[in-house]
Amino acid sequence: MSILLYFTIVPLGTAFLVTLLRKKKGISDLLAVLSSLYLFGLSLATAGLTKSHGVMIYKVGGWFPTIGITLVVDGLSAFLLVAINLVAFLVLIYAISYMERYTDKWKFHALFMFMLAGLNGVIISGDLFNLYVFLEIASISAYALVAFGVKPQNLEAAFKYTIMGAVASIFILLGIALLYSYTSTLNMADVAYCLSDKAKNPLLVFIWVLFLAGFGLKAALVPFHAWLPDAHSSAPSPVSAMLSGVVIKTIGIYALMRIFFNVLGVSINLLSVLMASGILSMVVGAFLAIAQNDIKRMLAYSSISQVGYIIFALGVGTPLAILGGLFHLFNHAVFKSLLFLDAGAIEYSTGERNMDKLGGLNNKLPVTGYTSLMAAMSISGIPPLAGFWSKLIIIVAAVEAGYIGYAIVAVLISIVTLVYYLKFQSFVFFGKLDAVYNKIQEVPLAMKTALVILAVICVMGGLMLTGTFRPFLEGASNVILSGTGYKQAVLGAIR
């Protein structure tokens, strides 16, 4: 299955070519958009193949697994690959016009492609250390992208993010080192196999804590969330969309799911920790979001809150809850990147991010206004839109599992979410237009295209639960539900 290799080779090759051909104007846009389009097609093809083949394995360098590195794609990986490459493709289309405001656009494209290679690598890797290396590629390029504007705030946010991210990475590496010393292997399926033979050991609890702290920092769960609002609001808007929409999910939630559910195996204690931290993130993120005046800071806090929903759903742990959690993950990737791109469009047209100083933009920026209305309605759970269904599933699953109190909190936070998105809509798009903004114009075509496509996906997202798309979602949740059955699936596919 050598197509798996292209997920990292193509973006790395593009980054190289972009750097090589930096003198030619416009070529970096073309290369980046084409290669991300290719990756999106490839991820769709992979999703189709996993449906027919089950687990796909590629042995790097022909070395036999447990000695060599393997690349593994199963239902969960295919699901996330589609989400990542979809968002990356649309963000790059948007960036064609948006990044004109910055000098050295090719640097943006090169770093972006490195980040994409790292993200895809994290998803397809079947080896713990390899996962760590890809995770670092994605993180380091994200640190650089946050500082891309080199204004004082960007630098400060990037420094905070670098320190937090590096500490998280060191925790993860220490966890991997301890796990290696315990099982003498790095292949994830083989680690799960070795652990199932051994008796319970207190060392495993320490490894759990290290991974939880490391990936919790990367996913910005609440005690570790301080870096996120700064980093995500200071970055250029396409980068914010990528960071909030995809990066925290890939290197935080996906890696957490893969390692805890499939490799180490879950226990009641872990699930209750996940549930509690999910609820805490939900509540703290939502209440901090209300108080914000800066559009992008509000969206960043809202990300913390929505990630709380996903982690909470994983903690509930019933089949329905996990389905809902993954569906919410996909929806959040779409509508949060759309909202960040809309915030970028507002900033592009008016040069202002403070909600108090804006108002009545709906007449001047109709496309931005209506797409952000769709995204805001979807994220706050207005019925026909995608966000409603995923939240409904999570809450119903929580009630079914007997966590009535938590379910009530989730409903209340959903109302709070509606409140701050209404505030965003009314302060920015409704009301009277300030005379200062009489001459502003709608954003260029490339930006409009990306906004409209994302808004359509946002509206149609509910269809994922029906007919043809449902197996795609179920394939992903089945991988998590099979738990340490992952090792049989992978080791079975090797032979």
Added chain:
Amino acid sequence: MSLYFLCFILFCVGLYSVLRKRNIIKIIIGLGIMEYAVNLFLILVGYRMHGRAPIFAKDQEILNMVDPLPQAMVLTTIVIGLAVTIIAVSLAIRIYEKYGTFDITKIRSLKG
């Protein structure tokens, strides 16, 4: 065992420096110390007393060898650590240009 313990102390020294120091440069140095503590731990994991390198030769029989995999991993983590340090130091230089100080309590244009 005492080696592992000393390695853990080194890790804690680095963590303390990252969490408690106010000077950006000291924070970066703390990160480096943590990084090296983990590298040292990886080497210790694969180390055997009086072990030798596992290089195959016809006339020799290797009885006691060190595990080479952690050493390969450490090479990779050193490179990654270098990249993180470069990013952090270059950010520190730019921050000093803009703010004129290395003190993180004075660099506060972003409010939570």
